[in-house]
Amino acid sequence: MSEPLRLGIAGLGTVGMGVVKIAQAHAAMLERRAGRPIKITAVSARDRTRNRDADLSGYAWENDPVALARREDVDLFIEVMGGDNGPAKASTEAAIATGKDVVTANKALLAHHGQALAETAESAGRVIRFEAAVAGGIPVVKALTEGLAANEIRRVMGVMNGTCNYILTRMESAGLAYDQVFEEARQLGYLEADPNLDVGGIDAGHKLSLLAAVAFGTRVSFDAVELEGIGRVSIDDIRRAADMGYRIKLLGVAQMTGRGLEQRMSPCLVPADSPLGQLQGGTNMVVLEGDSVGQIVLRGAGAGQGPTASAVMSDVIDIARGIRVSTFGQPAATLCDAIPAKATAPAPFYLRMALSDKPGALAKVATILGDAGISIDRMRQYGHEDPTAPVLIVTHRTTREAIDHALSRLPATGVVEGDAVAIRIETV
Amino acid sequence: MSEPLRLGIAGLGTVGMGVVKIAQAHAAMLERRAGRPIKITAVSARDRTRNRDADLSGYAWENDPVALARREDVDLFIEVMGGDNGPAKASTEAAIATGKDVVTANKALLAHHGQALAETAESAGRVIRFEAAVAGGIPVVKALTEGLAANEIRRVMGVMNGTCNYILTRMESAGLAYDQVFEEARQLGYLEADPNLDVGGIDAGHKLSLLAAVAFGTRVSFDAVELEGIGRVSIDDIRRAADMGYRIKLLGVAQMTGRGLEQRMSPCLVPADSPLGQLQGGTNMVVLEGDSVGQIVLRGAGAGQGPTASAVMSDVIDIARGIRVSTFGQPAATLCDAIPAKATAPAPFYLRMALSDKPGALAKVATILGDAGISIDRMRQYGHEDPTAPVLIVTHRTTREAIDHALSRLPATGVVEGDAVAIRIETV
Structure with missing residues (x-):
């Protein structure tokens, strides 16, 4: 040789x-x-x-x-x-x-x-x-394809777009609105030529779909990834979430359930003091969960010349050494078609709405949540700003479906101004 | 095939x-x-x-x-x-x-x-x-040998003995003395037949010496690992360190310096809110630093049936796939002899001592530190207990040599009761 x-x-x-x-x-x-x-x-x-x-x-x-x-x-x-x-x-x-x-x-x-x-x-x-x-310098494809090959993989999660993480952390630290930080990021050269690849979650969605194929032995199905970018994350939500002990991250989750393969890339709240919550700037984190190994967490630089070239050269060295693993961990011809499933795993949700200063306003909201089977873990009402008061609610575990149903009934109460915001809370 | x-x-x-x-x-x-x-x-x-x-x-x-x-x-x-x-x-x-x-x-x-x-x-x-x-279910040998093979490795660090980490976290959470928790751990079956393998740092030292061989292309030199177990970590230090924002971990560090290969496994302070500080119980964490990739952090279960068997079977699958990598990442016959070097990289240190209630006592201690070229970052003196007052000092970066020199001069002052404790502070 x-x-x-x-x-x-x-x-x-x-x-x-x-x-x-x-x-x-x-x-x-x-x-x-x-x-x-x-x-x-x-x-x-x-x-x-x-x-x-x-x-x-x-x-x-x-x-x-x-x-x-x-x-x-x-x-x-x-x-x-x-x-x-x-x-x-x-x-x-x-x-x-x-x-x-x-x-x-x-x-x-x-x-x-x-x-x-x-x-x-x-x-x-x-x-x-x-x-x-995927995830720059972190050897996550190798960890999943080879290191955890003895495991039935339960779930793959990750923060895998450094630009989005930069924008979100910068909004919080500088107290700036999305549009301002987006412009900063553009001037710093952090954005792809088509910025929607980054802030629309597409780039991170690409990565998630590749990891899902390896994890679950399924054909890559990027089109089935539920994508939500960070463009609608407001500085208000970043501040309010921080008040409740959370940070907002663009988080990808892929898991195989009885209904099919769920793949979702969307802004989520994570506890501010958790490993995901503490991720700053361009750092990436991937969480792999297997039936035997439990949870493995990998952290490192998600982009940049050195880290990305390190990953390219590790593949080169593998091939030089005679390591010849199938692209997705088993012959591509043996990968199954994934049945795409809506991501419906229950989770706590964060809700933010602007409540009118009317007697019984909060009771009306609480009733609608209760009718939808949603119970409240924590609630915080702030003093009135203009004619409305910001209200934050952290629910116990519930489904996106129940949340959407409750949100659809809020306008009819006449006590909620504008659209309520609902963001899923993930913990690692 | x-x-x-x-x-x-x-x-x-x-x-x-x-x-x-x-x-x-x-x-x-x-x-x-x-x-x-x-x-x-x-x-x-x-x-x-x-x-x-x-x-x-x-x-x-x-x-x-x-x-x-x-x-x-x-x-x-x-x-x-x-x-x-x-x-x-x-x-x-x-x-x-x-x-x-x-x-x-x-x-x-x-x-x-x-x-x-x-x-x-x-x-x-x-x-x-x-x-x-090494590190149970975490695919760290593969990450280092293959995933980071394009890097000149700068440093390898890790908390790699779950039993020690269990003992230290349990001492803190339950406020119990080392001997009590040691006995608990024995009864729970967490300790090796020869408990010194765990609490003496030997098991973790074995692991560090194997990673060092891969990282630096050197022959395994376990005998050169500077070993210090956790047997002398007191509940007092755990409490005082917590007051200053730190936790005590049995931490391994291997790095190649101009003087040779440093390998050290010893109790260290780490910031309580850092990834290492937040490690609970049997969870392991390994930090790999390479010239191109920067810092990669891996976390997962360090022991237990599922995680360890997952790692064994990942090696089996590699071999079944035809992956045949040398044990230490390059042919064993080509590994160099490492020149062992005392671990002398500067770091901040935590000092604890019992000061007599005499005028000028603190000044005498401060003078000795100053004479040794050690500057003080933070100092805290507590109220007198019995005839002495606990004093905690966090120094700026200094060497173990300077610390040892200063400690050797403390008894002659007549104002420090018993032995002062000095523990290195590591940050990741």
């Missing part, structure tokens, strides 16, 4: 250059661990003239990633361009068709085409690995 | 029976993930007549684990008997000599003989894997 493993890297942005830097800085260490040299032979990017912070003169250059993927001096194709279609898909297919293994950081590509790509690769005896696509 | 992988299990205690249960309950799932059936063919234990909570009638029985290890119908030998020598070592050697791979949960065996066993196995083309030996 002393033949070098020859890499072709498509994409020389933050992640691609991170991979180059590790390969250059740690050649001897990588060879010692992998049992063979790991060498970059060719690279490709859109703009050859751009100034890059490393010497690329030793590598062949291709303007076209598909041409890179087809090169005979490349054994392993690294796709770090991004995009759920176009060159990323075409070059990945070209790599497989010409006998290469593939390592990718592209969650969008796999969320949409992972099933087909994995089947094609596996019938050609090739592997596609994607550690860097 | 549809030939079954045939297991021989030596040891049918908690862990061994956990492995049997997973194999029986999840045969189809394991086959789907591993790509081939995983079948137990033979087992061995000291007492065949003991009532065990599973049907073992389908497996051949051996009274002698060495005979089990040599059986022709065993491909993979699982050693879950324990013990750093004797039958565990003899049977592991017999398994390798007769061409089997080995999965073990035995940290003591590997801490003492891991280098020789790994070299023997690797020159025979066999592998020894040990995920279950």
Whole structure:
């Protein structure tokens, strides 16, 4: 096994250059661990003239990633361009068709085409690995696919979009409205070109759908993820939730129930002093629950050059070592179709509404909740602001259905101004 | 790859029976993930007549684990008997000599003989894997060996002995002295037959030495671990530390410095609201720091039947899948000899002493600290109890050497009763 493993890297942005830097800085260490040299032979990017912070003169250059993927001096194709279609898909297919293994950081590509790509690769005896696509530097794909492979997985949860977590923590710490922090994040370059990928929960939803496929042995079904972004999270709710001891996080939950596979990515309240509640900025956390192992929690940087490149290179080293695990932990052709189920697991909810200053107002609300079978754990009414008083309620465990039913009856009371807000509370 | 992988299990205690249960309950799932059936063919234990909570009638029985290890119908030998020598070592050697791979949960065996066993196995083309030996169900060996393989590891830290953590958290929550909780733990069956393995820090030290070998590419050097158990942690210090916002944990730290490899397992203070500070009971936490990935934190059950068996079976599935990674992440013959270094990295320290009720007493102590170059971050003097007053000091970052020098000068002041206590403060 002393033949070098020859890499072709498509994409020389933050992640691609991170991979180059590790390969250059740690050649001897990588060879010692992998049992063979790991060498970059060719690279490709859109703009050859751009100034890059490393010497690329030793590598062949291709303007076209598909041409890179087809090169005979490349054994392993690294796709770090991004995009759920176009060159990323075409070059990945070209790599497989010409006998290469593939390592990718592209969650969008796999969320949409992972099933087909994995089947094609596996019938050609090739592997596609994607550690860097989920939760940056945290080795969560490996932990789930290999480390917990003896477990029937019960639930997977995670905060997996650093930009959303940055926006939410910054809103709280600076007391700023969503729109202001969104603009800050844009200026800092934290947002994707299409910001809805981040703040709409799509990027995090992609990641969740990939973990769910591994966890439950089901075909990736991103379209079945119930998605709710953070655009409607108000500074009011962040403040009020903090008063009650909670923080708001964009949290993904996937679990297999008797009714089918639930996948949900939405803003949730978590206890402020819990591990999830204490996550700051770009840090990610993933919680894996298995029947034998119980709960495993993993925390680390969810993005950034070093962490993401670390994950890409761990897949490269695996392949250099001869580790060839199916993309989703079992042959893609054996994955089942998941029956999508609405996420209905009961949970406590946080409710916020503006109550009119009328006698019996609170009683009317309480009656509606009681009629819907919702019992109240904690309630707090603040002093009147303008003509209404903010009221916060933390319920005992109930269903989203019961909450929606109760909310639909509130307007008819004539004592609640505007729309009431309901946010699920998750504890880890 | 549809030939079954045939297991021989030596040891049918908690862990061994956990492995049997997973194999029986999840045969189809394991086959789907591993790509081939995983079948137990033979087992061995000291007492065949003991009532065990599973049907073992389908497996051949051996009274002698060495005979089990040599059986022709065993491909993979699982050693879950324990013990750093004797039958565990003899049977592991017999398994390798007769061409089997080995999965073990035995940290003591590997801490003492891991280098020789790994070299023997690797020159025979066999592998020894040990995920279950460190931090129970947490896939930390895999995370370090594979998931972070692209990183130069800077530091490894961890709370890795659940019994010690149980004792320390129970002392705090119930306000009980060490001896009382130790006795409780013994009666609950939480302690090893030789309790010093737990409370002396030896078991946790074994684990740290194994992680250090993987992290730094060095031969296992358990003898170089600076060990300090929890036997001298007093309820007084637990209470006083809590007053200052800290908890006491038995914490392991391994890091490579310019002077050599530091390995230390000792009681430390950690902030009460930090992830390490919030660890309760048998939960373990490991912190891995790499040059590219930054800090990765892993948390989960450090012991117990399900978690430990989950880890054993993850190694089994790896081997069934054809994953054959060297025991310590690179061929054992290529590991370097570590130069052991005293753990001298500066840190803040917590000091507790009993001060006599004499004019200028505090000034004398402060002068000695100042002379030793130690500056004080926070100080608290309590009211006098009997003739002395408890004084707590949290220093700024300083060295153990400076602290020891200052402590040695305290008796001559005539104002400090008894021995002062100094405990290192670690933050994560």
